[in-house]
Amino acid sequence: MFDLHTHSNASDGTDSPAELINKAHAVGLAGIALTDHDTLHGWTEAMDHLRPGMSLILGSEISCQTTDGISVHMLGLLFDAQNQPLLDTLAKTRENRIGRMERIVARLNEAGYEITMQDVLAQLSDDGTLGRPHLADALIAKKFVASREEAFEKLLHNDSKFYIPHYSPTPEEVIKLIKGAGGVAIIAHPFASLRGRIISTESFAGMAEAGLDGVEVSHRDHTLEQRALLSDVAKQYDIVQTGASDYHGNGKLNLLGEFTTSQQDFERLEARADQRRVVRA
Numbered sequence: 001m002f003d004l005h006t007h008s009n010a011s012d013g014t015d016s017p018a019e020l021i022n023k024a025h026a027v028g029l030a031g032i033a034l035t036d037h038d039t040l041h042g043w044t045e046a047m048d049h050l051r052p053g054m055s056l057i058l059g060s061e062i063s064c065q066t067t068d069g070i071s072v073h074m075l076g077l078l079f080d081a082q083n084q085p086l087l088d089t090l091a092k093t094r095e096n097r098i099g100r101m102e103r104i105v106a107r108l109n110e111a112g113y114e115i116t117m118q119d120v121l122a123q124l125s126d127d128g129t130l131g132r133p134h135l136a137d138a139l140i141a142k143k144f145v146a147s148r149e150e151a152f153e154k155l156l157h158n159d160s161k162f163y164i165p166h167y168s169p170t171p172e173e174v175i176k177l178i179k180g181a182g183g184v185a186i187i188a189h190p191f192a193s194l195r196g197r198i199i200s201t202e203s204f205a206g207m208a209e210a211g212l213d214g215v216e217v218s219h220r221d222h223t224l225e226q227r228a229l230l231s232d233v234a235k236q237y238d239i240v241q242t243g244a245s246d247y248h249g250n251g252k253l254n255l256l257g258e259f260t261t262s263q264q265d266f267e268r269l270e271a272r273a274d275q276r277r278v279v280r281a
């Protein structure tokens with residue numbers, strides 16, 4: 001089985017890529033995709049620590065925003081790491097995340113939360129992608145909240161007065177970038193309504209047109225009804241259905257391998273990339 005959506009401390013997970021590989025091996029996964037937010041930063045370390053017999057699928061969870069302001073996450077897997085348009089887009093998003101964080105911190109300061117940008121950056125490993133979970137960790141260190149969950153529930157959720165989005169291209173643009181780089185595009189947790197507004201089933205038409213390859217159906221943040229609906233959508237557009245954990249180490253309750261993708265479905269996805277890019281030790 002394959003877990004096609006995991007995070008390391010190259011973004012907002014808490015395990016290093018090496019620890020993540022070791023844990024995936026320990027739970028008996030045939031392969032994992034490393035999908036840190038808007039970065040390829042953990043790829044080298046993951047490759048260097050790959051265990052014999054395991055497959056490593058290198059990727060990224062790319063931030064998108066629809067024209068009506070809905071946040072969407074697109075998993076790009078098996079793309080060319082040298083593709084400049086894709087790398088430029090990720091760099092622009094990462095850069096924008098810093099100014100956005102400064103503005104969220106300023107809003108928290110106005111409301112009496114004494115926290116600095118240095119406090120937030122202290123929670124981020126070198127060259128990692130900065131995100132709200134690092135702010136949550138800084139708020140925990142300052143004893144304003146006890147957990148990331150509490151930080152998001154009380155202060156950092158998408159409808160909070162402290163929330164500010166960062167630059168993101170549209171889902172269609174990101175799908176085209178991933179496809180242009182030879183990879184496969186899978187929309188992550190499309191109906192995870194806990195995080196804020198979600199897209200409609202109708203919006204799959206434009207994404208399918210842009211080349212969408214897969215949809216993450218089995219994910220902890222989807223109800224059984226939502227999974228059934230997404231499964232129908234996948235059949236309608238002939239796209240692959242995946243399952244994945246969205247593991248973040250200690251940063252979330254999600255357990256590595258709690259949802260998975262079969263070998264057969266993974267092979268259907270892999271066949272849609274322009275080259276064989278799965279790494280094997």
Ligand code: AMP
Pocket residue numbers: 012037130131132133148149152153195248251252
């Ligand atoms: P950002 O990328 O800065 O907008 O932050 C979004 C990230 O926060 C997502 O990748 C989620 O994994 C994480 N996140 C969202 N809600 C929660 C939560 N309730 N607890 C822990 N992490 C969360």
Ligand code: ZN
Pocket residue numbers: 007012013037248
């Ligand atoms: Zn995350």
Ligand code: FE
Pocket residue numbers: 061073188189
């Ligand atoms: Fe996500």
Ligand code: FE
Pocket residue numbers: 005007061188246
């Ligand atoms: Fe994720």
